Amino acid sequence: MTKQKKLLNKAGLAVMTTLTILSLVACGNNDQSKTEEKPTETVKSEVVDKKEDLSSENSFSDPEVAAKTFMDIVFKDKTSRVKELTHLSPEQFKETELDLFRKNGSLHIPEDWLLQTPSGSTYTSNEILEGYARTMVDMYQDIDDYTTMSSEVTEEGAEVKVSVRGLAGKGLGQAAREVTEKYLGPDAYKYNGTDSKELNTVMQLVNFWSLTHYYEHGGVTPVVQEPMIFTIYLEKDKHGDFAPTEDTLKELYKDAYGTNDYQDNSKGKSTDTPTEQGDADDL
16 A cells, blocks of 8 residues: 555544544434433423412412402502402502591581691691591501411301401500690690580591601501401302402401500500500591
């Protein structure tokens, strides 16, 4: 064999060897890819299973899920599922909340009554009630310590026991009183509890304005020290889902309002100083 043929043979062998190595690497990569890749059907199945599990955990067929979601809406203003649970838009639900505090049927408001503050500002009774309603809804949304405890399904629906550290009526009364005395003097409360319905209404409106003034100027929402345990009632629809009734919101507001000791955040200590009875009774 000539020297030239030997060189050609060596070159051909080198090319074949290179091609063989590349082919083996490619085959190795294909085998690895086949090993690591999961069939499309399996991946889809796992995704569906996860979605079904998540859906089951958050289903309103569980009364405790429905109750917790409802409290999330009322106390934390989480509106992502409000329409799904209540069939109301977030805006409609907000109006429902405000209406509960706007309606104070026990008040006998004198005709053309106005409140004039020392600064010269004047407020009508409707303006005061609107400010008070928004203040109360906002204060309830400051509640962040609540949970479901147990549930019992009944023929009509379900009863869910819950634990809530709700608003402290004594704290609200104290806050309103301090503002009222600041602007009207220390003798302002001598008019409380008179036989005059109109005079009592005037004092109640003054208290409402004072509470709004307190909160709008950075006042901290007072909450009770110990959780209150009570029951939320839900009804069951034809699809087997639980939902709050028309009275559930009203009852939740009432039951999440206590007269127990509260944490006085301005002084860093608890207090049981007696003040006026809480406004939740007027709902």
